[in-house]
Amino acid sequence: MSEGDVVPTAGPVVVEAHQVVTYPPPTKLFEKHPSKPHIDGMSQYESMYKESITEPEKFWGKHAREHLTWSKDFQTVHSGNLNNGDNAWFVEGELNASYNCVDRHAFKNPDKAAIIYEADEPNEGRTLTYGELLREVCKTAHVLKQMGVQKGDTVAIYLPMIPEALVAFLACSRIGAVHSVVFAGFSSDSLRDRVNDAKSKVVITSDEGKRGGKVIATKKIVDDALKQCPGVTGCLVYQRTGADVPWTTGRDWWWHEEVEKWPAYIAPEPMNSEDPLFLLYTSGSTGKPKGLMHSTGGYLLGAAMTGKYVFDMHDTDKFFCAGDVGWVTGHTYVVYAPLLLGIATVVFEGTPAYPNFSRYWDTIEKHGITQFYVAPTALRLLKRAGDQHITAQMKTLRVLGTVGEPIAPDVWKWYHDTVGKKECQVIDTYWQTETxxxxxxxLAGVTPTKPGSASLPFFGIEPAIIDPVSGKEVAGNDVEGVLAFKHAWPSMARTVWGAHKRYMETYLTVYPGYYFTGDGAGRDHDGYYWIRGRVDDVVNVSGHRLSTAEIEAALIEHAAVAEAAVVGVADDLTGQAVNAFVSIKDGNEINDQLRKDLILQVRKSIGPFAAPKTIIIVTDLPKTRSGKIMRRILRKILAGEEDSLGDITTLSDPSVVEQIIQTVKSGRAQK
Incomplete structure (x- = not known):
């Protein structure tokens, strides 16, 4: 090499970090503030974070006693470890979730707003105070006891976004029952599987639900599911619309009739910190949904502390999380975090587009909301609809949160500049059902932010970037790999219900000594984290994790389908969209009707939100010689990356790949 030759220097690994500017917390946030943020700047965050990693027992013990009310104190802050999957927190302690969310606030200020119900029709909502909430919860708890529910039993909840959904959560936890909430968009088959897996004795539902001007036949879906749920002895039905619904005498009970029979107080059941609080099913890469079990003490502490420090919740705040209680976002940030902190929480029944695209902004204005929390999917929809819908001043707003998937920098900037008027801080949160x-x-009012980055770890979380090939941790900054955590934390799920081996294999033995998130990530030159999406067979549609195996199993139920492979592809609106490659058995006619039937099959088996956006019918799928379908190849073909498929000569029939490429190209040409 001559002296004049220049060796090209490699560019940064985490390129995204160099394409955006860093935003300090807006000055206006502090001017609007009722007092000041709970944490005084980055130096205090850093000292608290250091204590949480180097002296975790001291840190968590102090915060558990500060944020929660215990009927019996604990002596042991933490036992167990990630290697053995036996983590337990605040071991001897006893407390009750319902008491912590309701009673202690109702005793102090019974007339304070607890639930702001924003009904599907803008003029039909109402507000429940903490005093009213306590009475409703106690009456409903009495009813559940009369229905035979005992401490440790599971109760399935299949309700729309109405205040009674929160009442049902809290009535269960008050008597020590384990709630298992199923999103009221799941099909009867999905509900049946979850009810049976959790062995729920009672199901709580409504006659119907309302969403976006449409009616959802919740009771009918429950009736269809319960035909194959022999363990269910009772069904409690809230009257939402007053429609005539099928009735099974002896099994079905009307909520409004039963609550009138019982007094408005029942003592809360003392629960051990490690007793189950709830089960929540999440999609697994094997196809069978996993019932993740969260404990009482640790989960409640995670909810209270993140509500307080991430969203900077203060006593007079009104919090609006637009998530559904059927998902973990609704559990933690519609129900538990705001109520644990004694503030008002919005229960939003409708959609961002009904009756028009200004619904969120009008709701914020109407109720004087201080923090708003929503998935990037909704923001993409609203950005596309146009800025003319943002007429509300929203002067009380300080924090704009996002959840469910990484937010693209252009959407982040629109959210910050146009919705927040550069006066609110955008808080891009990363977490999972499991965490x-x-x-x-x-942290609102504290952390400088970069559009597209989830920023820095919360207290007690020590992230590691792992090289997926070697399985070793990658040290330093400007690195990428898969994201794992080095230590247990109080709010992590304790097990998969009835399948602890699966819990270990999914999260704890992939990289022994670490919790494996299943997500790829980069850590930039400043130590900020950039989430890159799933590294397993899960797609993220509108912030909902869907198992490709579960969708494939639904497609294969159709008599015409020989094989199916599902992959996620980038989508401007939903983040990712489900695309299904399907090979058809001989003798079946291939036409548009078949494609429609296959989409309907998935809707029926799982629910409308899992329906494939595109069905691509092919003669065969790319498989290894051992029969494994190579979804990676299908993803690359859909992304137009035919040139970088790698070595396909090891496939059982490499010619299949070229056929699929031509099928995809001709499908695009027809569009």
Missing amino acids: GSHVVTP
Whole structure:
């Protein structure tokens, strides 16, 4: 090499970090503030974070006693470890979730707003105070006891976004029952599987639900599911619309009739810190949904502390999380975090587009909301609809949160500049059903933020970037790999219900000594984290994790389908969209009707939100010689990356790949 030759220097690994500017917390946030943020700047965050990693027992013990009310104190802060999957927190302690969310606030200020119900029709909502909430919860708890529910039993909840959904959560936890909430968009088959897996004795539902001007036949869906749920002895039905619904005498009970029979107080059941609080099913890469079990003490502490420090919740705040209680976002940030902190929480029944695209902004204005929390999917929809819908001043707003998937920098900037008028801080939170509460996130009023980055770890979370090939941790900054955590934290899920081996294999033995998130990530030159999406066979549609195996199983139920392979592809609106490659058995006619039937099959088997956006019918799928379908190849073909498929000569029939490429190209040409 001559002296004049220049060796090209490699560019940064985490390129995204160099394409954006860093935003300090807006000055206006402090001017609007009722007092000041709970944490006084980055130096205090850093000292608290250091204590949470180097002296975790001291840190968590102090915060558990500060944020929760215990009927019996604990002596042991933490036992167990990630290697053995036996983590337990605040071991001897006893407390009750319902008491912590309701009673202690109702005794102090019974007339304070607890639930702001924003009904589907804008003029039909109402507000429940903490005093009213306590009475409703106690009456409903009495009814559940009369229905035979005992401490440790599971109760399935299949309700729309109405205040009674929160009442049902809290009535269960008051008597020591384990709630298992199923999103009221799941099909009867999905509900049946979850009810049976959890062995729920009672199901709580409504006659119907309302969403976006449409009616959802919740009771009919429950009736269809219960035909194959022999363990269910009772069904409690809230009257939402007053429609005539099928009735099974002896099994079905009307909520409004039963609550009138019982007094408005029942003592809360003392629960051990490690007793189950709830089960929540999440999609697994094997196809069978996993019932993740969260404990009482640790989960409640995670909810309370992230509500307080991430969203900077203060006593007079009104919090609006637009998530549904059927998902973990609704559990933690519609129900538990705001109520644990004694503030008002919005229960939003409708959609962002009904009756028009200004619904969120009008709701914020109407109720004087201080923090708003929503998935990037909704923001993409509203950005596309146009800025003319943002007429509300929203002067009380301080914090704009996002959840469910990484937010693209252009959407982040629109959210910050146009919705927040550069006066609110955008808080891009990273967490999972399994983590219980935020794990990598900015803190409002504290953390400088970068559009597209989840920023820095929450207290007690020590992230590691792992090289997926060697399985070793990658040290330093400007690195990428898969994201794992080095230590247990209080709000992590304790097990998969009835399948602890699966819990270990999914999260704890992939990289022994670490919790494996299943997500790829980069750590930039400043130590900020950038989440890159799933590294397993899960797609993220509108912030909902869907198992490709579960959708494939639904497609294969159709008599015409020989094989199916499902992959996620980038989508401007939903983040990712489900695309299904299907090979058809001989003798079946291939036409548009078949494609429609296959989409309907998935809707029926799982629910409308899992329906494939595109069905691509092919003669065969790319498989290894051992029969494994190579979804990676299908993803690359859909992304137009035919040139970088790698070595396909090891496939059982490499010619299949070229056929699929031509099928995809001709499908695009027809569009």
